[in-house]
Amino acid sequence: MERRIPVKKELYMESLQKHFRNSPDLVNKTFTFNRQTIVIHFINYQVNKDQLERDLLPPLTNAKKPWTMESLKNAIPLSSSEEIKDFSSLARELIHGGVSVYIVGYEEVVVFTLPKQDHRALNRAETESLVFGPQIAFTESLMTNLNVVRWRLDTDDLTVEKFLVGERIQSEVRVIYLKSLANEENVQTMKQRIEDIVIDEIEDSTVLNQLIEDSSSTVFPQLITTELPDRFCNSIAKGRVGVLVDKSPTAIIGPMTLFNFFESTEDTYMRWNIGTFIRMLRFLSMVISIVLTPMYVAALTYHYEIIPSSLLVSLGQSRATVPFPPVLEALLLEILIELLREAGARLPTKVGQTMGIVGGIVLGQAAVQAGFTSNILVIIIALSALASFTAPSYMMGSAIRIIRFPMIILAGAWGLIGIVFALSFLVIHLLRQKSLGRPYLAPIYPFEASALRGTIFRLPFQKNAKRPSYVMPKDESRFDKKRAGTKRDRSSP
Amino acid sequence: MKKIFLVLLLLLVCNGCVPKSYIEQLGIITAIGYDQAEEDQVKGTMVIFQFDPTATASSQVVSAVADTSKGIRFRANRQTSHRLVSGQVRLLLFENKLAEKGVMRYMDTLSRDAKITDMGFLSVSDVPTEKLLKSGISEDAPNTGNYIQRLIEKSIHQEMIPNVELTSFIHHYYDVGIDPVLPLLSTQEEKTMIKGLALFQNDRFVQTLSEEDIIFLLLLKKDLKDAELQLQLPNEALQNYYKKRSINPATDGELHVSLNEVETDLSIQTKKNDPVSPSVHLKMEARLLEITKDIDLKQRKAIRKLEDEIAKGIEERLSLVVNQLKEEKVDPVGFGKEYNEKHRTNRITEESWRDQISQLDVSFDVEVKLLRYGISE
């Protein structure tokens, strides 16, 4: 049932006032000239006043002859003019920064959109900090973000589709992909999942992300959320599907595999050998982070046999004063580290640094001296915490830190058997995961040798002429490998 | 479904725990010594690591008398507040009196126990092992057991004694036609040293091979890579090649040669149907480290002569060693094993070989090459 716009002036004004519950911010102005009465409405803070007074009011009031709907739409030099018959859409337009122009006697209203939006300018990335490479991050404004994406992906192949999500409060969502490259099934899955969302409102793109992910019970993220336009655009250029949400500075990309979460854009900007080394380092640090503390717990609780004789004395003596079993000791320290991290994240930057010093040095040192923990464990925990922070994706880092806890408990309960059980469980768990319906462990399983070059390693670009096929791009070839490999330098005279 | 799983998991954590062995509650045995006690009993001495917050020294030595080797641990457990465990045993010592009766019954429980490493070292001692392990001198090692372990490890590494890990002892014990050997420890001014090599008949200690002879037994046992060797040659063997203008008139005194970087290539040939007359062919390359007479090393002939003399000297020493083995009816070289590996007929058995050893007639053929002579000629 559409409510029509009342024709009578008093009724019109009254019903608008009523709709906005006599909001003091609803400004109305009535002009009468050329034997015509015109009422304009707008919401005080939603409208760009400068533009209103410069571009709309002067031509409106200086007219020589009476306005008609047609002339109103065409003679005012503003691009966004819309004729509205429906009362509720009129109200919505007003909220979005519209200025309604009502000519008494007409059944329609013309709305000019002169929105005023205050948001921050493009800034440096905060959560995904880089040493070098492009530094800008997405902002909260969808239009700005789209602008950046369009600017980076300079092709008319770029397709942007609009969705509205949220039943009570709606958010604008854009699905972005390259028409000629992105796999249709992937795009369909992504669109379908966004359309299928039933929720009153989404707070942020990260919420949307959780709503469209394949499995919500796992700790592993299945779609990458990033605030880096370069990462977003590079992924789209590989044939993936991106999602931008209004009011959110994080973009979503899919399908992703586990190994993509350990890629940083920086690997791409670095020389290939150094990039590969750093990427390997990250994989190694993931293993260290997961296995090191449980191994300590297992060795000291059950398998004293596997401790090398040279370490035995120092390990034993450091443990001698500790009143708790190793599991508890390790859990306590792990929680301590988590506390530090959390406190550091909540506090303002300057205080946060002090926090690190207090926690790291004072607490650690005091804990050891008080016989609260063994100093070797402090090293191990610090090392594995450090290792977990090397994951370029904050989500993945958190996932790894979380799975350490059950690992430690299992190691404390059944030693090496517990650890191997946990690792096996983890592997099978990862095998079962999917990202947008695509296997999560690609290119290891399903195995694809050529994709290892760009995913696990970072081989020279000339060698990496194929797009990874687990993304299922429509065109796997990036460039002609043969031509790319030759440099036709001018020979010296 | 998931809830059931979680509850199950929780139940597991609560109920399914296995007995824990916290490292700080353990007395970790690193070395065990077995001594002969009265009436067929054994006295075991154990070096243990135990970690008390207050104690400065982390190792302790405990002794107990019992009938079996596991009984020792059981008894000794009453003497300490820590639970004694044997998963880190790296050294097993046997007193000579005990070793003469056979060591396998102590070893057997060890090799059967999956918790015990195969890499531990074995040794025989001619002083009570208790005294050995309780002596305080251990250089920079945390305890005497550890010191002995390092001593043996180093000696094996430098090819001064054969490999005496538990695994190779058991290997040689079980193999037909070869007997195991172990280092023989003794004390000198309270400090432990390797005195010689204990020769075994099966698992019974029968005779000692003196320290100087060890290297010659080693020459027969395996290819050496980087060993050292001292040899005394007939005094006047090289008198034709003394330096003409010698600075130090070294004409009298004995002629000693010292070789290092000794690399050997050993081959033992056996004749068909005749296990007792193997021939040993030994090729040796070495560096002349020291010679007590001033020989003119620029002459090719002098070198040749020296090489020949060394070869002859080695052959002599080898046959002396073999004679000693024959007397004791032991075969640590594995002549019998060598025969069995090559021939299908007239194969020897564990029993027959013991009697045949004394009939051994080994012929030696040693070739020596001196490749380097140090920095002066």
Add this chain to the structure above:
Amino acid sequence: MKTNLNVPQSQTVQAFYLFFIVHTIQIGAGLMGVPRILFLDAQADAWISVAIAGVYLHFIAWIMIKILRGYENADILGIQTDLFGKFVGKTLGIFYLLYIFLILLSVIKNYIEVVQVFIFPEIPIWLMSLFLLSLMVYSVTGGFRVVVGTSFLFFLLTIWLVLTISKPITYMDWGHFTPILQTSWTDILKGAQRTAYTVLGMEILFFVYPYIKNKKNIALPVHLGLAMTTFLVMLVTVVSIGYFSPDHLRETVWATLSLFKIISFPVIERFDFIAVALWMMVVLPNIVLLCWMLVHSLKRLFHLKEKHSIFGVSVLLFIGALLVEYRMDIDLLTEWTARVGFWLVFVYPIFLFLYMKLVHRWRRRRRA
């Protein structure tokens, strides 16, 4: 029951994975103790037994592939009903079921036994079986692709254990092998027969065939997988014979795992503990693939729902694992499995092949 299966594209895998499927289902519990078992029969010439068994494996695989190529997209259950009629076919299918259940049980029991001997003498059997079974259920409920992935990934995660064998190799005594052929040929052949338990599982080819995408290329990965198995069995047998003295090897039940006892790294003194624990990852693909075979057959034979049969099978296995208690019983179980497996896997396909040829010729003639 239809002879040929309709498998959706999303459930199929590349022929390349057959290497891992065939290899990982063979290598598992059997490998832990195979050197001793062979040595008891074939003495120092056990390696010849392995070689003979290896060649025979390839022959059987060749026959199996021939049988499967006789049909479009069939598995053994379908083929049996096609050849022998519904009743006999189903009975034979049930026979397969029982046999697979037996290996599954013996694999689980053997691994638990090893863990008890090497790491935790006190760990309860029910707990260990729960560990293994929960992993099995978790993997098999993921579907065929997860099952294959398990086999593939766990292969990659454990194959490096082979490299650590290099340490025992330096301790080997090559003299233990000479003179060769001291053992009589009958004993060597008996040894080859004894290899059966270790290399059981290649019958999975009969079950996964419909799930392979490019069926033309199955021969190479299958034979490579078998060659890899033979190589590993050969490796541990040869190293064990060289490393242990004959009498010692006769007493060493899990010779392969005992080889790990002398391996140590600067940070890990006793590698055997790690190896035994990691062996769970070697055994797991075994269990998972066998369970998949069971579930698959139950679905084919009795139209049981996969979820139901998985839980049913694991409950039965759990009970079975608790009932078999003594070491002797485990040995008996293993031996029976080996015996049944030998006839079912290494002899039966030949008859099946000949019979199939006969039936097909007869049918063709009748049609003509």
